[in-house]
Amino acid sequence: MVRNTLEYLRSHGVEVIFDAEHFFDGYKESPDYAMRVLLTAEEAGAKTLVLCDTNGGSLPTEVGSITEKVFKKIHTPLGIHTHNDCGLAVANTLAAVLQGARHVQGTMVGLGERCGNADLTQVIPNIALKLGMRVLKSQDGLKKLAEVAAYIAEVANLQVPPNHPFIGKNAFAHKGGVHIDAMLKNPRTYEHVDPSLLGVERVISVSELAGRSALISHAERIGLKISKNDVTKALEEVKALEAAGYHLEPADATISLIILRAMGKYQERLKVRTWWVESLDVGRVTSKAVVSLDVDGEAVTESAEGVGPVHALDGAIRAAVLRKFPEMEKTQLTNYKVSVIDTRDATAAGVRVFTEFSDGEKQWATTAVSRNILEASLKAIVDGYIYKLNVLGDVSLRRETARTT
Numbered sequence: 001m002v003r004n005t006l007e008y009l010r011s012h013g014v015e016v017i018f019d020a021e022h023f024f025d026g027y028k029e030s031p032d033y034a035m036r037v038l039l040t041a042e043e044a045g046a047k048t049l050v051l052c053d054t055n056g057g058s059l060p061t062e063v064g065s066i067t068e069k070v071f072k073k074i075h076t077p078l079g080i081h082t083h084n085d086c087g088l089a090v091a092n093t094l095a096a097v098l099q100g101a102r103h104v105q106g107t108m109v110g111l112g113e114r115c116g117n118a119d120l121t122q123v124i125p126n127i128a129l130k131l132g133m134r135v136l137k138s139q140d141g142l143k144k145l146a147e148v149a150a151y152i153a154e155v156a157n158l159q160v161p162p163n164h165p166f167i168g169k170n171a172f173a174h175k176g177g178v179h180i181d182a183m184l185k186n187p188r189t190y191e192h193v194d195p196s197l198l199g200v201e202r203v204i205s206v207s208e209l210a211g212r213s214a215l216i217s218h219a220e221r222i223g224l225k226i227s228k229n230d231v232t233k234a235l236e237e238v239k240a241l242e243a244a245g246y247h248l249e250p251a252d253a254t255i256s257l258i259i260l261r262a263m264g265k266y267q268e269r270l271k272v273r274t275w276w277v278e279s280l281d282v283g284r285v286t287s288k289a290v291v292s293l294d295v296d297g298e299a300v301t302e303s304a305e306g307v308g309p310v311h312a313l314d315g316a317i318r319a320a321v322l323r324k325f326p327e328m329e330k331t332q333l334t335n336y337k338v339s340v341i342d343t344r345d346a347t348a349a350g351v352r353v354f355t356e357f358s359d360g361e362k363q364w365a366t367t368a369v370s371r372n373i374l375e376a377s378l379k380a381i382v383d384g385y386i387y388k389l390n391v392l393g394d395v396s397l398r399r400e401t402a403r404t405t
Helices: 002-011 023-029 031-043 060-073 089-098 120-130 139-155 177-185 212-221 228-243 252-263 309-324 343-348 373-392 395-404
Strands: 017-020 048-053 078-082 103-105 270-281 285-295 298-306 332-340 351-358 363-370
Touching: 002 031, 017 031, 017 078, 023 031, 023 048, 023 060, 031 048, 031 060, 048 060, 048 089, 048 103, 060 078, 060 089, 078 089, 089 120, 103 120, 120 139, 177 212, 212 228, 212 252, 228 252, 252 363, 252 373, 270 309, 270 373, 285 309, 298 309, 309 332, 309 373, 332 373, 351 373, 363 373
Parallel strands: 017 048, 048 078, 078 103
Antiparallel strands: 270 285, 285 298, 332 351, 351 363
């Protein structure tokens, strides 16, 4: 059947890649028969012979050993197709490549039936950066991996885990004080590859444990040189906030505002005077918010309706900001998350709000904590706009950033 099928396709001008389903399991049961199938496909003109770990149950030692034996008997280029049922799809792929396979099948972010296929966002950089083989047409293609993976994950309604190798938000994140200090002096101490090769950024997480080095590094990223005394002030605020339930690591904008306050550069360009939110069921549930702000010293009151109280609150704040700064039209809230700090207090528990913003070019995040979910939301949203005005919109900071980069 293999011969007849391939000869028929070849006679019609079709190039054939022969996927040997269940090859590794079959080889372990009957190596002679498995090899006869491959040799038949080779004789019939297959362009590539792909060895498949269809059940995903083989170990890297098995895949490597069997591929090596096949490579010695077959003259047609070999390929590898693995599944991740044992969490070894990437390792098995690399084992086959090391033994001669040059055609690799996989999926972005490991999509696939059951536990998925070999994740190309891990396979590609491993082959390119660890094995030193050419994988993509250009080495610059590596820098697009994270962007392409994020797009595919979005289309598939998935999220790339923060701890995803090479492209996750935490792949090159550093936290502990001694850890950060060593990494800043020599990145190789805690980074196995240069993140710039992958088009991703190194993240220096600021927390009570991160210490002075993290704050100094963060200040440099926004174009500021912070003194030792100001670092101490900033670190004290970090400790106080984390004791209150804040989780600052992902909230880069909140950290920037802490640094500005410590340095005396913080400008309270948005100050909340009063706010009011209500939700009504009048045949349909609707929410309305009214917010009064001082915007650069000018009193502004705006209202907005929304599908929920936070949506309405965001709408009212945004309307007040745009009245004074219409050029911020593209700045908007893009993500909003809430987590409970202590579940023992049930509905009276403190909550932590995390928000993400974008102006079409840059993204930033803020966080706030309160026992009132609306108050925490208000604080986080307002801080998001204050960051845009104080950091991204501050001409002096932009100039200072340009001088330091």
